[in-house]
Amino acid sequence: MERETVLKLDNVTMQFGGLVAVGDFDMNLEDGELVGLIGPNGAGKTTVFNVITGIYTPTKGKVIFRGIDITGLPPHYITHLGIARTFQNIRLFGDMTVMENVLVSQHHKLEERHADKILQKHGFEPKVVGKGWFWKSILKLGYFEMERRMIREAEELLEKVELSDLAYEKASALPYGMQRKLEIARALATEPKLLLLDEPAAGMNPHETEELMEFIKKIRDDFNLTILLIEHDMKVVMGICERIVVMDYGRIISKGTPAEVRNDPKVVEAYLGDGSYA
């Protein structure tokens, strides 16, 4: 069966001054895929994420998401269109509760009318519900209903990811593993089609890593996601990814199934040359 191409990176180059962080990068992600992006430190993996999510505008090339050219769009547009991410160093809203962290991710559905037009133009379901929420929330006209609906959706999500018990805890008070999970939950609350995970297993013990792998597979099926994953823990990458893309010095040096990549001499050289994964 022919699968829809969810994300297409076409010849993307990202330069900072003279430094080429990512060069001539091509990648296709198909619907429902779970793909790993690996490479030594400083290979430009996170830069790829930043280009996809609009934090950087690529110097050259195109980013196409479900047929929509999203190159150079601001991050909040891209999130509304359906790409969500987590961060390498956890970036939760520490002073807010778990529930509030998730609710923040629904806010764009009240606001992003411009991004919504792009969605509609390309024949997708609109996500914005009604308009004038700013005034409605001040005057409390029809706002309580909206608030209840958002809380209900947040509760359902927290139920699915098994964080309900911690809903009213401060995010910064959660144990490390739970914070990682909450970051994923918060990304899911934006209702993405594509999820970008930046080193989700960093700092976890083997047992937690094991659980995380199950969790990632589970959310992909439950939420119908396509997932792109940066990870240093080879057990995770080899264990759950169907395809792997290997980067070094901003370029793709190898791609294929876990078995193919593992046996590629260029990959071995990149890691050994780097010295840190010998």
Add this chain to the structure above:
Amino acid sequence: MRMTLPIFLQNLANGILLGGLYALIAIGYSMVYGILRLINFAHGDVFMMGTYFAFYGVTLFLLPWWLAFVVAIIGAGILGFLIDRIAYKPLRNAPRISSLITAIGMSIFLESLAVVIFGGIPKSFAPPRIYPKFFSKMLQIGSVRVQILTFFILGITALLIIFLIWFVYKTKIGMAMRAISTDIATTALMGVNVDLVIGITFAIGSALAGAGGILWAMKYPNVNPYMGFMPGLKAFIAAVIGGIGSIQGAMLGGFLLGMIEIMLVAFLPRFAGYRDIFAFIILIIILMYKPSGILGAKLEEKV
């Protein structure tokens, strides 16, 4: 007024003079910002305090003027050291905005302390009561007449800046300062007494501000508790223009700002009342388009 060559040269001299004073104050801002990423709002008030020290050194303790000035500069340095110890050191690990708020509080504290102790009425810092009349003599150079004071101020400014550059680049403590400004945690691990070095940075920056204040008062002979506010802000702007965190940048920014201000007023006297606005407009433009200033290193947050 027609702009003739002598008038232009006259303004040029004034521009260099004002610029040098801004540079002296700006260096202190820049050094502290370079190390702690803190806008030390109290810096302008140390400038004011230093001037008062000199004033009372002469009038109350009857010291010879030069000794009073040296004592006042040392006093300003000690004051800066104490401000850091009391108000900023306890907040090193707090959010940066907390130190900023405390710095604003410190600034108001010093101003009101000056009002309480020294009184709110401006005092005259004019010769011969404070310093010899010799300095206000005019020198005729070609068709330009320049006060001896101008040369004195420029000379002292140059000496202090040379001393500072020697200190930062040629001494162990200077090296530690530069190390701290790159990476405070690693420098501490290297066995450097970070708190002491930060304290010395404050002391030196404040001593320069004190010297700046005294020279400022020699030029504009009026000492009052709020005299530090505007020069302080301007010097900060100068530091930003040059690239905050860089000593050369602070000097460049100071001279540029002083020159621009004097020249604008000279060429467009209609707008003299708006003089203080120019500085802020320059600041805003610089921050919009080149926030790292002319000589500053680019700082970007890693995502």
Add this chain to the structure above:
Amino acid sequence: MITVLYRKLPTRMKVFLTIIFVLFMILMLFLAQKKLDTYWIRILTLIGIYGIMAVSLTFINGITGIFSLGHSGFIAIGAYTSALLTMSIQQKQMSFFLKPLIWPLNSIQLDFLSATIIAGVMAAILAYLIGYPSLRLTGDYLAITTLGFSEIVRILILNMISVTNGPLGLKGLEEYTNIWWPWGWLLVTVLVIGSLVSSSYGRALKAIREDPIAAKAMGINVTKHQLTAFVVGAFFAGISGSLYAHWLTTIDPRPQTVGILLTFNILIMIVLGGLGSITGALFGAAIFAILSEWLRIVETPFKLFGIQIPAISGMRLLVLSTIFIIVMLTWRRGIMGRSELTWDSIYNFFLRLRRKQ
């Protein structure tokens, strides 16, 4: 199994309680006006005005995390706008003897309510014009830029003599600000800003404060939300400026009246109350109003242990700034920290008390 320890009251109940509370406050103010002397009426009026200033600044600084030092600029715009609109035409002709007032200001006079609303709108427009370019700056750069803007406003007021009467200021304003105007506007301020903060918009603003980059990645238009908060805060600052001017009955461009010292005073209030809490800002404003009025004693001659102490000018600010620094060093969270005193939190407080027994 962890039980959910935080319970919420039904919305209807909260609305009901709020109405009761407002009615109660009206009654109290009514009684105060009947029974209290002018000293306390003065303090109550000041609490109302300061309350609006503090809540609007904490909305910008504490909740959205835009560290603005430009509040006095917005207050000044509000004060001058409404003063120029409410002054009688004869009064204007008398005051502007340096240069005549320009048209159309020289031939209009409005009622206090309209003038106050226009004052707020003018401040909001200014905030939009300032915020649009400068909000891409962060942290201390933004602080110094907004401080610069408020100084620019002050210098413009000083120099635009045909609009503002320059250094002479505007004198002889009608004393419209009684106890009801400030408290009425305070109620509006708290309801509007409180509604925003407790809504999805408030969560978005707090998210921006915590981590702007993460907020962007979660679909929030950071610049637009910051700008909105800045404009809303400035609107109420403008309102407070109008009330302030018609309470002082005179307004001039000295730093003490509409300069950095005013911003500093408001900063003391919100830091004391807890940066990021609306109820905290209200407590801070009340404490500040009482304390600063009481400290006027030290600026008049007084007796301490039988010794005559002469008037010390500047003492008030010295004490206030000392308190401020001590609060920052030892008690940074202030009275409320970032939490709010809400019906829910009061309810939960009593629930916890009962559980302990």
